[in-house]
Amino acid sequence: MTVFSERVENGTLGLEKVGEVVRLLGWVQRRRDHGGLIFVDLRDRSGIVQVVFDPEKMGDRFSVAESLRSEFVVSIQGQVIARPEGMINPNLTTGTIEVVASTLEVLNGAKTPPYYLVDQVDVDETLRLKYRYLDLRRPEMQAVFKTRHQVMQIMRNYFTNLGFNEIETPMLNKSTPEGARDYLVPSRIHPGEFYALPQSPQLYKQLLMVAGMEKYFQIARCFRDEDLRADRQPEFTQLDVEMSFVEVEDILPMMERLMVKIFSETVGKTVPTPFPRLTYKEAMDRFGSDKPDTRFGMELIDVGELVGKTGFKVFANVVANGGSVKCICAKGCAGMPRREIDDLAKFVSTYRAKGLAWIVLAEEGIKSPIAKFFTEEEMASLIQLTRAETGDILFFVADTYAIVSDALGHLRLELAKRLGLIEEGSLQFLWVTEFPLLEYDEEQKRHIAIHHQFTAPMDEDLPLLESDPLSVRAKAYDMVLNGTELGGGSIRIHRREVQERIFKLLGFSEEEAVAQFGFLMEAFEYGTPPHGGIAFGLDRMIMLLTGKDNIRDVIAFPKTQSASDLMSHAPSTVAEKQIKELHINIDLPVK
Missing domain, CATH: 3.30.1360.30 (GAD-like domain)
Incomplete structure (x- = not known):
C-alpha cells in the first residue's frame, strides 16, 4: 500500500525542498509530451509547479499520465529535484525545481474549457462571466481575491485595535423615498407590504450611536436598483464606519492612516500624509470636478x-x-x-x-x-x-x-x-470638503440632498437654511484617489429640530417625515451624541489596488451592466405558487 505524505502547496516549493518526497494536489494547467517524458504544469491556488512523469519510474501507471488533459484534477506524489542547468524558468516562483512523480491519481476529469485559462486572456467578457467558476481559476484572478481578502483583514484588524466593534445591521429594511431605487422584497406574512434591501446601513449605524456603541464598523453588503456603469454594480460591498463625539478633524487623519496601511501591506506602496484638502468650490473652480485627478x-x-x-x-x-x-x-x-x-x-x-x-x-x-x-x-x-x-x-x-x-x-x-x-503607478490622494448641503432639482421642482438628508450643515451656515439654502455648506468629505472617489462621509445631524428643518426643505410634510423617519427622530430625543462617519467602496478600492479597469474583475460573481448573472441566469421567473403566496399580481409590459 502506498503511503502518502502530507500535502504541500505547489507555489511553496523551492530548492530547500530538493530531495523531499511531497504530495501535490491541483489542476493540470498544461501537458507536454517530450520523447517519452511527460511534463505537466500543475496549478493550485498558491502557484504552478512542473511535474515530470518518467515511464521508467511510473511503470504501468504511466498510461494514466498519458491520459491527462487540461483542467483534470489530480493527486501526485513525487520527489523534488533541482532543474538541470539551462532549464530554470525565471517566470515561475518554483522555476528552480521540478517534481518527479512516483504516483498519480486522477480525482476528476474535465471537458475541454471554452477558452484557455491563462492570464491576459483575450476572450469576450460574456463568455468569462458565463463560465465564471472557470475564469476564477486563472492565476491573475486568484491574486485579485487574495488581495481583496488581505484588505478586508487589514480593515478589521485596524479598527479592532482602535476599539471599534464590528456589528451587523439588518438586510431587510424599511424603504425610503430618497436616493437610488430600492430593491424591494415582498412580505408573505404581511400581504401588500415590502421590505427594502439596504442601500447603506446609514440609519442603523446612527441608531447604534444613539445606543451608546460609540465605535462601529461593518463590511456591509449594499444594494441599489440603478442604471449601471462600468464601475457600478447592483450589489456591492462597502466598509462602513461610524463614531460618536467626533468632528471632521478626528475622522480624516484616522482614514488616512488606514490607507497608508492598506497600500503598504498589499502592494508595497508608500502613501504620503497628510492628504491635500480642497473645498468643493476650489475643486470645481480649478478642475471642474468634485473628484479631481491631480496627477x-x-x-x-x-x-x-x-x-x-x-x-x-x-x-x-x-x-x-x-x-x-x-x-x-x-x-x-x-x-x-x-x-x-x-x-x-x-x-x-x-x-x-x-x-x-x-x-x-x-x-x-x-x-x-x-x-x-x-x-x-x-x-x-x-x-x-x-x-x-x-x-x-x-x-x-x-x-x-x-x-x-x-x-x-x-x-x-x-x-x-x-x-x-x-505617470503610471502614481498615487494622488486628496480630500474634497465643504460640499453644498443641497441642490435644486429642476425636474422635481424641489431641493435634494447632495450626500444624504442626515448630513449636518456647517454650524455657521445654519441660520441660512431657510433664507438661502443653496449656499449652506455641509460637514461632508470625500476621499479621492487619482480622480476616483474612494469613499465619502459626513458629520451627522443629531438634534431632532435640525433634522425636521432639513426634511421640510426637502419637501417632506410633517406627516411624511414622521411616517418615513419617525423612529429616528424619536431616538434623537433620548440623548443622542454628536456623531459622524464614512463609507468606502471596497470593490472600487480593490480595482484601483490591483490595476483593473473593470469593477467586475474584482467581484467573485458580478452582474452584467443589465444587472444579469450570465452564469446562474438571475433574475429569472419563479413558480406561480410562489407568486400567489406573496399576494402579488404581475403586470408585464406588452412586448
Missing part, C-alpha cells in the same frame, strides 16, 4: 472678466448673463491637426457644451477663428493670464458655471490620456 496640471482658468469686455459677442453675452468662460492650456499641442480639434469639440458637446473655441500659439503667430475679435492688448493680456507659451493651445468653453465645469473637467482628462500626461 497632472492643465487646470481650468477663469477668463470671464477679461473676455467679457472683448468684441467676441459669444463670450461677452455669456458673461453679461451671469455665465462663465473658462479655458485650459494644452502645453505643446500647437501641432494638433484640425480634425483632432474638431473631434474634441464633439467630445465636449456630450457634456452639453455648445461649442469649443480655441487659440493656437504657433511659431508663426496666433491662429484662431476668434482671434480677430481681440485687440492686440486683449490677446496679450489673455496670454499673460493663462501663462500660455508658443507651442500651446488654449481651449475655451462659455456657458453656465455647471456646464463649463463639466465640459472642461472632462476635456482635461481626455487630453491627459491622449497626451500621456499621467
Whole structure:
C-alpha cells in the first residue's frame, strides 16, 4: 500500500525542498509530451509547479499520465529535484525545481474549457462571466481575491485595535423615498407590504450611536436598483464606519492612516500624509470636478472678466448673463491637426457644451477663428493670464458655471490620456470638503440632498437654511484617489429640530417625515451624541489596488451592466405558487 505524505502547496516549493518526497494536489494547467517524458504544469491556488512523469519510474501507471488533459484534477506524489542547468524558468516562483512523480491519481476529469485559462486572456467578457467558476481559476484572478481578502483583514484588524466593534445591521429594511431605487422584497406574512434591501446601513449605524456603541464598523453588503456603469454594480460591498463625539478633524487623519496601511501591506506602496484638502468650490473652480485627478496640471482658468469686455459677442453675452468662460492650456499641442480639434469639440458637446473655441500659439503667430475679435492688448493680456507659451493651445468653453465645469473637467482628462500626461503607478490622494448641503432639482421642482438628508450643515451656515439654502455648506468629505472617489462621509445631524428643518426643505410634510423617519427622530430625543462617519467602496478600492479597469474583475460573481448573472441566469421567473403566496399580481409590459 502506498503511503502518502502530507500535502504541500505547489507555489511553496523551492530548492530547500530538493530531495523531499511531497504530495501535490491541483489542476493540470498544461501537458507536454517530450520523447517519452511527460511534463505537466500543475496549478493550485498558491502557484504552478512542473511535474515530470518518467515511464521508467511510473511503470504501468504511466498510461494514466498519458491520459491527462487540461483542467483534470489530480493527486501526485513525487520527489523534488533541482532543474538541470539551462532549464530554470525565471517566470515561475518554483522555476528552480521540478517534481518527479512516483504516483498519480486522477480525482476528476474535465471537458475541454471554452477558452484557455491563462492570464491576459483575450476572450469576450460574456463568455468569462458565463463560465465564471472557470475564469476564477486563472492565476491573475486568484491574486485579485487574495488581495481583496488581505484588505478586508487589514480593515478589521485596524479598527479592532482602535476599539471599534464590528456589528451587523439588518438586510431587510424599511424603504425610503430618497436616493437610488430600492430593491424591494415582498412580505408573505404581511400581504401588500415590502421590505427594502439596504442601500447603506446609514440609519442603523446612527441608531447604534444613539445606543451608546460609540465605535462601529461593518463590511456591509449594499444594494441599489440603478442604471449601471462600468464601475457600478447592483450589489456591492462597502466598509462602513461610524463614531460618536467626533468632528471632521478626528475622522480624516484616522482614514488616512488606514490607507497608508492598506497600500503598504498589499502592494508595497508608500502613501504620503497628510492628504491635500480642497473645498468643493476650489475643486470645481480649478478642475471642474468634485473628484479631481491631480496627477497632472492643465487646470481650468477663469477668463470671464477679461473676455467679457472683448468684441467676441459669444463670450461677452455669456458673461453679461451671469455665465462663465473658462479655458485650459494644452502645453505643446500647437501641432494638433484640425480634425483632432474638431473631434474634441464633439467630445465636449456630450457634456452639453455648445461649442469649443480655441487659440493656437504657433511659431508663426496666433491662429484662431476668434482671434480677430481681440485687440492686440486683449490677446496679450489673455496670454499673460493663462501663462500660455508658443507651442500651446488654449481651449475655451462659455456657458453656465455647471456646464463649463463639466465640459472642461472632462476635456482635461481626455487630453491627459491622449497626451500621456499621467505617470503610471502614481498615487494622488486628496480630500474634497465643504460640499453644498443641497441642490435644486429642476425636474422635481424641489431641493435634494447632495450626500444624504442626515448630513449636518456647517454650524455657521445654519441660520441660512431657510433664507438661502443653496449656499449652506455641509460637514461632508470625500476621499479621492487619482480622480476616483474612494469613499465619502459626513458629520451627522443629531438634534431632532435640525433634522425636521432639513426634511421640510426637502419637501417632506410633517406627516411624511414622521411616517418615513419617525423612529429616528424619536431616538434623537433620548440623548443622542454628536456623531459622524464614512463609507468606502471596497470593490472600487480593490480595482484601483490591483490595476483593473473593470469593477467586475474584482467581484467573485458580478452582474452584467443589465444587472444579469450570465452564469446562474438571475433574475429569472419563479413558480406561480410562489407568486400567489406573496399576494402579488404581475403586470408585464406588452412586448
